[in-house]
Amino acid sequence: MKAHRVRAGDCFTSIAYENGFFWQTLWDHPENRALRELRRDPFTLVPGADKVVVPDPRPKEESCQTAKVHTFRRRGVPAKLRIRLLDHEGRPRANEEYFLEVDGELRPNDKKADGDGRIEEFIPNNARQARLFLSGGEEVVTIALGYLQPSDEIRGVQSRLANLGFYHGEVDGQRSPAFADALARFRAAHDLDESLPEDDTFQEIERRHEG
DSSP: EEEEOOOTTTOOOHHHHTTTTTTHHHHHHHGGGHHHHHHOOOOOOOOTEEEEEEEOOOOOOOOOOTTTTTOOOOOOEEEEEEEBOOTTOOBBBBTOOEEEETEEOSSOOOOOOOOOOOEEEEEEOOOOOOEEEEETTTEEEEETTTTTOOOTSSHHHHHHHHHHHSSSSOSOOOOHHHHHHHHHHHHHHHHTTTTOHHHHHHHHHHHHHHH
């Protein structure tokens, strides 16, 4: 058994893949209970602060004939990328055509978002970057896979506000004037009271982002 200190771009999916497990096996492991209760989401971790316990692999034996070639397949479940496309007024970009590129490999066929602007694509568990081509390739959205931090971390809030179109500063974890302005504009856009506690505001940002 070992402890894996989370690096930038890590999530339970990539850590499990790297060590030959399903991500649910690591997430449900008793030694990861404290982290599970703290983060609540296996796909948003804090680099340098979080540690994931990885159990020792269980040996498995297979009977095979000698002097023959045998093929063993590694079982695995691909990760799923979920995106929702919205316009500048927060309305779904329904049936939007798109192309997807994952780690430099462009998928051959164009597809469409659903009527609610949602996109779901299976991707490799160790994928690090995706690019979404919209409007016939005139609009390109770069997605850093595995880099989204928890919604109660300032970096995580900044990233979500940026994805929602409210924050245009650096994702640096600093409570800058640009961050304060983004929070104010988010509250105003969603008719939230200016005095709404920060934690409640963060939860609403998460709900809007993950919804």
